[in-house]
Amino acid sequence: MRVLLIDHGGPDTTSLVGALEGLEAACDVCPADGLELAEILRRKPRRILLAPGLRAPEDCRIARQIVQELAGQVPILGIGLGMHVIASVSGARLVPAKKRRRKDLSLLLRHDGKGLFEALPSPLALGRDDAPLALEGGDDPPPFLEYSAWSMDGGAILGLRLSGLGVEGLQVLPPSFLTPVGADLLFNFLYRSQT
Numbered sequence: 752m753r754v755l756l757i758d759h760g761g762p763d764t765t766s767l768v769g770a771l772e773g774l775e776a777a778c779d780v781c782p783a784d785g786l787e788l789a790e791i792l793r794r795k796p797r798r799i800l801l802a803p804g805l806r807a808p809e810d811c812r813i814a815r816q817i818v819q820e821l822a823g824q825v826p827i828l829g830i831g832l833g834m835h836v837i838a839s840v841s842g843a844r845l846v847p848a849k850k851r852r853r854k855d856l857s858l859l860l861r862h863d864g865k866g867l868f869e870a871l872p873s874p875l876a877l878g879r880d881d882a883p884l885a886l887e888g889g890d891d892p893p894p895f896l897e898y899s900a901w902s903m904d905g906g907a908i909l910g911l912r913l914s915g916l917g918v919e920g921l922q923v924l925p926p927s928f929l930t931p932v933g934a935d936l937l938f939n940f941l942y943r944s945q946t
Contacts (some may be wrong), residue, residue, distance in 0.1 A: 764802050
């Protein structure tokens with residue numbers, strides 16, 4: 752399985768690459784800066800992963816283009832910033848995240864059992880991404896956007912998907928994918944997700 756990983760300069764890209772390679776995926780890492788959609792199309796990836804980074808979603812030109820142009824053609828997974836890009840492109844509202852105690856980085860995530868979460872127990876234990884932005888959960892999601900995972904108290908939206916388009920996002924730390932639970936999530940993305 753050939754995966755194109757769009758690198759936004761986040762510190763844990765190597766964790767994602769290691770987790771993908773551990774599942775026998777061939778991983779092409781491309782820096783987001785300067786990358787063009789024509790180059791992505793030329794590479795013919797079977798999956799695209801939008802990696803975390805320290806930017807605002809509106810500053811992620813190529814990731815936004817990928818979601819706008821390739822949703823429904825190639826399965827896409829956004830992690831951290833990648834999830835925020837998917838949310839932003841879909842019209843969801845992002846707000847400043849509530850501050851948490853630094854040691855509160857563990858996470859029990861409950862989910863809907865679909866897509867990435869197919870055949871996985873709920874809740875799942877993962878590492879929570881301490882992002883500066885969060886999805887505003889008080890309103891119903893925009894059309895075609897589904898919320899798929901939440902914190903146990905329901906206070907944070909931690910997963911989303913574009914209905915029927917093979918696009919999912921998660922707000923978790925990349926090293927979470929080196930755990931057995933994280934490997935199961937990536938396995939579902941690599942081998943079960945469809946457009």
